[in-house]
Amino acid sequence: MSIATETAFLNLAVPARVEPVPFLYFPASRQHILGILEGRTYPQLPDVGPVATIVDIGANVGAASVMFATRHPGAAVHAFEPGPGPLELLRQNAAHFPSINVHSFGLGIEDTEQRLYRSSWDPMSAPVLPSAENTGLFDVIPVRRTRAALGSTGITSIDVLKIDTEGCEVPILCELEALLPSVKCVYLEFHSDRDRLRLDERLAGTHVLAHVAVRHPHRGDVCYVHRETVYARRHALLAIEHGR
Numbered sequence: 001m002s003i004a005t006e007t008a009f010l011n012l013a014v015p016a017r018v019e020p021v022p023f024l025y026f027p028a029s030r031q032h033i034l035g036i037l038e039g040r041t042y043p044q045l046p047d048v049g050p051v052a053t054i055v056d057i058g059a060n061v062g063a064a065s066v067m068f069a070t071r072h073p074g075a076a077v078h079a080f081e082p083g084p085g086p087l088e089l090l091r092q093n094a095a096h097f098p099s100i101n102v103h104s105f106g107l108g109i110e111d112t113e114q115r116l117y118r119s120s121w122d123p124m125s126a127p128v129l130p131s132a133e134n135t136g137l138f139d140v141i142p143v144r145r146t147r148a149a150l151g152s153t154g155i156t157s158i159d160v161l162k163i164d165t166e167g168c169e170v171p172i173l174c175e176l177e178a179l180l181p182s183v184k185c186v187y188l189e190f191h192s193d194r195d196r197l198r199l200d201e202r203l204a205g206t207h208v209l210a211h212v213a214v215r216h217p218h219r220g221d222v223c224y225v226h227r228e229t230v231y232a233r234r235h236a237l238l239a240i241e242h243g244r
Helices: 027-037 063-071 084-094 146-152 169-175 193-203 230-241
Strands: 008-012 021-025 053-057 076-080 100-103 106-108 112-119 134-145 160-163 185-190 207-216 219-226
Touching (some): 106 146, 106 169, 169 185, 185 193, 219 230
Parallel strands (some): 160 185
C-alpha cells in the first residue's frame, strides 16, 4: 500500500547560497520538522572534533539529514529510509544537497521484509512494532542487517550517528557496537523508559549523556557525546572540581 498524504513546503536559508532551498514535509509534522531544522531536537555540541561521516537511520523526509548537511558541509551524510511516502520527499529534499546519500531500505538485525504501520496522527511516526498509535494500514518495506548494509556502502567509521526508528533503536545500536568507539555524537529517540535505560547501559563505556528532552513519559530525545572529546573531558574536569 502506498501513502497518499498532503504535503507542504518551507524555504530554508542555507549558508553560502543566495536563493533559499525548498523543503517538503507533511503538514501534520510541521512542529517536529521545525524543531529538527532549527537545531533544537539535535543540538550541536562544541569541541567534538572533525566530522567526516554522518549516518541518519530513520531519515523520514530528511529534516535531520538536511540539518546535518548544513551544519557540517564537508561531511558525507547517509540517510536510510524505507517508508515509501517519506522516501519520496527525502529524495526531493536531498537533491539540493550533493553530500546526502539516500538509501531506500531500513536497518535492523537481519535481512527481511517487514510491515511498516502508518500512524493515526503523524506521517513521521511509522513503526514496525505494535503501538496504540498504529492504524490498520501498512507498507511492506525492505530491511537489511545493519552491519552488512553499512559495510556494503563503504561506511567503516561514523562521526555523528542519529537513530529514530520508532522503538527499534536498541537492537540497531547493538548492531553498531564495533563502530561506536569512533562515534563522537549519538542522537537517539527513545520510545519507552526501558529503552532509555538500555541506551544508557549500551553507551556507558564510551559515551556520556550530554542532552535530554523528555516530551512525555516513555518518549523523548537524548544525545550522547564520546568521553574522549574535548567537550566531554573539559566537563569531566569541572565535575571533579565541584565534587559531583
